[in-house]
Amino acid sequence: MAVVQLPEWAALAPALILAGTALVLFLLDSIDPRSTNRPLLAGTAVLGSLASLVVAVWFTAAGVGATGIENYGVIDIMDGQFVVDRLALYFMIIIATVTALVAVASYDYLRDHTYQAEYYSLVILAATGMSMMAASNSLVTIFIALELTSLPSYALVAILKDNRGSVEAGLKYFLIGALSSAIFVYGVSLVYGATGSLQLEAVATGLTNAGEMGGLLGLGILMLIGGIAFKTASVPFHFWAPEAYEGAPAPISAFLSSASKAAGFVLAFRVFTTAFPLEATTAVIGVEWTWAFVILALVTMTVGNFAAATQENVKRMLAYSSIGHAGYVLIGLAGITADGGEFVMGAAMMHLLVYGFMNTGAFLFVGLAEYWGVGPRFEDYNGLAERAPFACAAMAVFMFSLAGVPPFGGFWSKYLLYTATLEAAADNTILLVLAGALVVNSALSLYYYSRLVKALWIEEPIVDRDRLAQPTALYAAVIAAAVMTVVILPAFGPIENAAIEAAAAVVA
Amino acid sequence: MMIEILLAVTLVGALVTFVAPNRIAGKLAFAISLVPAALSLWLFAAFDGSGNALLDGELAFESQASWLEVGDYTVSWFVGLDGISMPLVVLTTILCTLAIVSSWTPIDERESQFYGLILFIEAMLIGVFSALDFFLWFVFWEAVLIPMYLLIGIWGGPRRKYAAIKFFVYTNVASLVMFGSFIALVYGLDVSSFALPEIATAMLEGGPDGLFGLGGSALASIVFVGLFLGFAVKVPVVPFHTWLPDAHVEAPTPASVLLAGVLLKMGTYALLRFNFTMFPEQVEAYAVPIAAVAVISVIYGAMLALAQTDLKRIVAYSSVSSMGYVILGLVAYTQFGVGGATFQMVSHGLISGLMFMAVGVIYNATHTRMVTDMSGLADRMPIAVGILIAGAFGYMGLPLMSGFAAEYFIFFGAFGSDLLAYSPLFTALAMFGIVIVAGYLLFALQRTVFGPYRLETDYEVGRAPVHDVASMVVLLGLIIALGVAPDLIFDMITDAVDPIIGGEL
DSSP states (O other), X not given: OOSSOOOGGGGGHHHHHHHHHHHHHHHHHHHSTTOOOHHHHXXXXXXXXXXXXXXXXXXXXXXXXXXXXXXXXXXXXXXTTEEEOHHHHHHHHHHHHHHHHHHHHHHHHTTTOSXXXXXXXXXXXXXXXXXXXXXXXXXXXXXXXXXXXXXXHHHHXXXXXXXXXXXXXXXXXXXXXXXXXXXXXXXXXXXXXXXXXXXXXXXXXXXXXXXXXXXXXXXXXXXXXXXXXXXXXXXXXXXXXXXXXXXXXXXXXXXXXXXXXXXXXXXXXXXXXXXXXXXXXXXXXXXXXXXXXXXXXXXXXXXXXXXXXXXXXXXXHHHHHXXXXXXXXXXXXXXXXXXXXXXXXXXXXXXXXXXXXXXXXXXXXXXHHHHHTOOSBTGGGTTHHHHOHHHHHHHHHHHHHHHTOTTSHHHHHHHHHHHHHHHHTTTXXXXXXHHHHHHHHHHHHHHHXXXXXXXXXXXXXXXXXXXXXXXXXXXXXXXXXXXXXXXXXTTHHHHHHHHHHHHHHHHX | OHHHHHHHHHHHHHHXXXXXXXXXXXXXXXXXXXXXXXXXXXXXHHOOOOSBXXXXXXXXXXXXXXXXXETTEEEEEEEEEOTTHHHHHHHHHHHHHHHHHHHTTTOOSSHHHHHHHHHHHHHHHHHHHHBOBHHHHHHHHHHTHHHHHHHHHHHSOXXXXXXXXXXXXXXXXXXXXXXXXHHHHHHHSSOSBOBHHHHHHHHHTTOOOEETTEEHHHHHHHHHHHHHHHHHHHTTOTTSOTHHHHHHHHSOHHHHHHIIIXXXXXXXXXXXXXXXXXXXXXXXXXXXXXXXXXHHHHHHHHHHHHTOOBHHHXXXXXXXXXXXXXXHHHHHOSHHHHHHHHHHHHHHHHHHHHHHHHHXXXXXXXXOOBGGGEEOHHHHOHHHHHHHHHHHHHHHTOTTXXXXXXXXXXXHHHHTOSSSTTHHHHHHHHHHXXXXXXXXXXXXXXXXXXXXXXXXXXXXXXXXXXXXXXXHHHHHHHHHHHHHOTHHHHHHHHHHHTTTTTOOO
16 A cells, blocks of 8 residues: 555664654754754754654554554564564653653753753663664664663763762763673673574574573573663662662653663563573573562562662652562563463553653652752652642652552552463462562552652641742643653553553564 | 533532632632532432442443453443432532632632642542442542542641541551452452442352352452451441541541541442442341441440540541441341431531531631630620531431431331341440430530630630531531431432342332
């Protein structure tokens, strides 16, 4: 039906648009290096990410990646080095949405900063890497995309050059990141050694010849998990996260904890379902890799939530809570069984989408508070609602949603995850423990989330504040995230089905 | 579509009020709240349902659309009204309008947020009484908590933070127990959705098969107890009542009106819908302990009220005993028992709303609520005090007022109960509660309103504002109307109650 047959690489358009936007920003920067033309720079970044979002949504609606539609279906690019399927598009949507929100919010946040153009181009470049990660289908392209995401992120965390915390955080992030990359790439080489391939499907085929090299392969897989754990801020590679999120500019914290984490997860989902089918891999290495994720999920959610409960600093609390949420999503991998698991993986993906809105929004609210000059501790947030009822109402929505209180999106995605875990427990009883841990941790999280709501709405302010400024863009981003957290409810059914369908395509 | 419009109007109104300037928020909220009130009255007039929403018969204003899939279960947007929920929806909309009017005097900061939250609660309450899908219902049920937490926490009295947290933690934990129990039941049943009618039918046609090694009847019993505990906190029954006096005393007057008038009814309404509709066997098995809890609530609540010197605390504790009557009526499991319990929900909503408003008016004028600080108020604010006395008589069950009709139905129903062993004994004990109620109310009235005028504060007491009196008069009118002609709603109620107790349609 198509009049002009587009080349296959055009299917990567959501990522390519981002790459193009980054280049435009570079161009603008080289024309006028000291430019402080914020509307132009932020506008370019927002437009680029929105274009990427629109294309990704359009591809999904048009049926790219869906099986059984002529001329579409899963699109392989460069002999399967990249693949555009439902899973890739789903995560491209999450990444583009978060990027757009972050870019909008940065407009106000970066008011008095130099390096405007650098900032936006780094953000968009990192987003490009994440988008590529969603589509990467070979350990090589995955590694390149991973580094494309990581390098700008290190710089972004340290971009507040006058702030010691920011620079220190950047350094710490960089050192741990480099170490994790090394571990990851070493794992890649071990997997290559055992199977003779890097392309994910070929790795799966190569498993049959891996025969005696089970130990080698097992070690390789373990190292891959290490790399993924770094990217998703999972225990034990989590300890960079609180420092980095605390030191980084708030929009960057939002970006890293939502988009970057989602990218890390799509990577994990794809690698482990495509390259290491459970049964075949178990035959070689002698132990089910889901065990690693069961332990990882349990430890991550518990450590994250307990640590969050003891924080005095709002940003650190959010950082640890985001570690806790990584633990919830890891259930998606822990629940995969030999003959399925698409429901639990789809539920985890659904949680990532909702999380993309509520967590980004929460960090952006912190950005708003920083913009107002509010301090970092809970007490400093006391009584803000009197001055800024809307933003604080939005924050209350984020907090209750993160805690999983109905009627907000977080309740539904957590409940879905819980049901899916119970269903997966029929095949693998140990998941009952994870389901229980999910409930207990959620209940615990209500304590520290509601603490912030209480500070905002109920406590008396400790300092007298004049009228607070109302930065339009930051406000718009925060309110938009809050509205999405609620408005997602009517569309929850279709999106959920899309997520499960996407998961089913790679699991099967 | 009518229920959706009702919800949408109220929600949009809440949003509009939230953004409105503080200066006009009160009047604006009142104007907006007239729309749902009028709509609900129109629904009431046009009501043509018969039977019970969960069991049998025709629903009024029903609408259903599938929403999302959770595993193998469908969650749907499913709302409708029957003879039990219709009066409660009207009660909600009317009380919210009056609560808004009664906030005009005491609320003087962050008005737009305050009225926005009140309208938001109103929408969620309408949702609770009209939702027929468990998930939808639970969403509304939980969504009431957050605004009420804020209302108490921001606009409350000196110990508001403690009271707000206590309220939130108590009711939220209870909700979790209830939620967990019910979900376990649904997984054990052979159903494909969370629609309450489907679940009720499946329960009555054999019950659950069992789950995780538990047998069917054991599961049903556990769920029954779990649900009962979950709802008992909301009602509240002794010994889960301790959050209530704190929340009531610290809450601002309009929040107290809503808390006592409608929020407590969520608990008894849920008990009726879940425990007493879906688990007839368990009701029979646990009838005696439940009746004992009910009677203890009646007597103990009344005795606690007798021991208070704070006027608001007296009214707050009296709710514990009134709700005890409702439980007694439910467990009687007769037409008059269950119907009377439903009638009492409406009646107590009106009377306790009136009493809290009257106490609020007195507090606004005198700045004290201590019985010991006041005397002879009747001289200075005759109309308001007259209404307070009338309300107190309504509480005591004076004939021709709704309280009398409600209590009469309940006692009549409980006395002749076949299900409840020793029912005459329980009824007689509960009736003794009336004596204590009359005792503490008369005692409080005698010390505050009669005798020579004396007030141990520096305030000059004048007549109550017209709008406060007007809203109380409306309530008093409704109380008398229902007392004179209980059939205004009782026929509707019995239509819906009959299928529960196995009677004719």
